Amino acid sequence: MVQYIGIAADEPERLERLVGTSKRAPLAELGWTEEDAYMWCIKNKLLSPIYTTSDRGGCWFCHNQTIASLRLLRKRYPHLWALMMKWDLDSPVTFHSDGRTIHDFDLRFSLEMQGKVPCDRRFRWKMIDLIGGNRYEQGYQHPRHHCPG
Numbered sequence: 001m002v003q004y005i006g007i008a009a010d011e012p013e014r015l016e017r018l019v020g021t022s023k024r025a026p027l028a029e030l031g032w033t034e035e036d037a038y039m040w041c042i043k044n045k046l047l048s049p050i051y052t053t054s055d056r057g058g059c060w061f062c063h064n065q066t067i068a069s070l071r072l073l074r075k076r077y078p079h080l081w082a083l084m085m086k087w088d089l090d091s092p093v094t095f096h097s098d099g100r101t102i103h104d105f106d107l108r109f110s111l112e113m114q115g116k117v118p119c120d121r122r123f124r125w126k127m128i129d130l131i132g133g134n135r136y137e138q139g140y141q142h143p144r145h146h147c148p149g
Contacts, residue, residue: 006062008034049077061087063095067105071119074109081106100125 007014007025010033018025027037041047041059048060048069060073060080074081088095088102095102107128112119117127 006037006059008032008037010034048073049080070105071109071112074106104128 001022003021003023005018005023005025007018007028009015009028009031011028015025015028032040038047046059048062048065060077061084065073073084084102085106094100095105104125108117108123108125111117111128111131112123116131117123
């Protein structure tokens with residue numbers, strides 16, 4: 001199986017890591033620089049709105065973005081989040097290689113806002129499994145329920 005990676009021609013250190021793998025970098029193969037890719041994304045309205053507050057974020061639908069970026073996208077750009085939710089249903093593969101979907105992240109962020117799961121590094125996906133029972137049904141509020149984004 002071939003895996004396509006968004007690495008540009010002017011990222012030699014990152015390209016070197018692909019040698020001997022089944023990963024390909026079509027941008028580099030075409031000779032595109034990071035600037036070329038950036039301008040193409042602007043022209044085609046694919047650039048993440050996250051770039052208004054960050055100097056590196058990638059495409060708004062990128063599966064490699066951070067949890068914080070996903071959380072921010074959901075909160076500030078609900079129309080893009082809704083489109084990702086639709087694509088999630090239409091896609092033959094999951095958003096993350098670990099099997100997590102955009103719908104899983106949507107549930108996580110909703111539960112964070114309700115204070116039922118932490119929004120920091122202590123979060124574990126198994127916490128969501130616990131919500132069906134005991135203290136969560138009784139209105140338990142996680143002590144760190146103020147999530148950023």
